[in-house]
Amino acid sequence: MSKFGFLLDMDGVIYKGKELIPGAKEFVATLREKEIPFLFLTNNSQRTRRDVAHKLEQMGISAEADDVFTCAIATARYLAERKPEGTAFVIGESGLTTALFKNGYTLVDDDPDFVVIGEGRTMNFETIEKATRLVQNGAKLIATNLDPSCPTDEGIRPGCGAIVAMIEAATGKQAFSVGKPSPVMMRAARKQLGLSSEQTVMVGDTMTTDILGGTQLSYKTVLVLSGGTARQDLADYAYSPDYVVDSIAHIPEELVQ
Template identity: 40%
Template sequence: MGKYKGYLIDLDGTMYRGEEKIDAASRFVKQLEKKDLPYLFVTNNSSRTPKEVAEKLVSMDIPATEEHVFTTSMATAQFIKQTYGKVNVYMIGERGLEDALVKQGLNLTDKEIEAVVMGIDRQINYEKLAVACLAVRNGAAFLSTNGDVAIPTERGLMPGNGSLTSVVHVSTGVTPKFIGKPESVIVDQALAVLGTERHETLMVGDNYQTDIMAGINATMDTLIVHTGVTSVEQLAEEKIQPTYAIHTLDEWDWEI
């Protein structure tokens, strides 16, 4: 029996690559199930609901239910409610973020705005950005689901939420509170949901800058798998190394 009693697991690049299956990922999660080890998928993707994420995982032969999914939208909504209460929120974002904010009982509005929250929004326009800028200048809290500057797609690297958020940041001079990886906010919340101790939980991901840094910032052990963003060569240049590094999840030694 290994030392880790719980697993926080990244999605894109770790469980799949866009629409492409990663077979070792399916085997890895099936092992977790078999060993009765709790796990939670932790994603910076704010656009999808937990249900949609679970459906995608199941379609890729990865055991998952809604309860196995923790999105940065959920973390952001929870953070807002805990920090500010049931305030008036102006949202720029997609269904996943809207769903999470509503579930926390927050009031979505463009009037008397007390908090502005930005997530990826492929229907973004000037008016939305203007309302956000005016509210932030007027003293509203300013939050962003994640700082990812680019999203990998078949067309190439598209603008990520971090770059959209920069419009309001640059225009107002107010720095947003980011919630997603590599911030520890999302990890701390995910640990509370998972219910395992921090020192007995492993953070698993492919992206050094987000997944591994999130684990490091949250003082957790980390496992990088080179099936996505960060190459072996890129990792070698990082000063702080993850606890473990493997080429595919099949290499994970369950005895550790």
């Protein structure tokens, strides 16, 4: 068995927008060839695992649904453990609703156990108002992640964290977040691969999610500079990655054995 296994962030690590990052296809192929365990890890709850795998396939990277671990999956599994066969009012898209269905949850409009917030473009202010009232009336507020914005080809748009912030401000209730850097998602992904903390390598482009989450759980961390973080930004943080590389094409050899 290989010495390490990998949790691979996607946007900024594998691709940027609609473009594959040079070396990503070859790196994934190397992991498969050497039978090194890995998962694609994303804080985007919009798409199902099958949809994400299809996007990767379209870009030329061999991927199956089981290779993908989303914050929607982590959220659904967490809720199913906390309250089996519970109910939820959801703001989000098919990736989130499908994950909740598969984990035994019923989606309702009234008196839910949880209000679960994802991201997407189909919501409107009426649904945010509804979520706010349900939380005020006692439903527990769950965020799939707290990312304040999402990158798109046209620029950023408000992310899950921005929507959650509105509901928190209106109700005075704080959301529990499951996605990166939460240990709930980071630990669940590691366990799915059957790795120990010492065997796990988190590769990401964002200090406040990928690197922070990995650091808190004693994973090895690799920051790639092909996404949203520049080398000079490292001075802003009290923690630091184990490795800083230009891109996934430059992952240190000692990790890929």
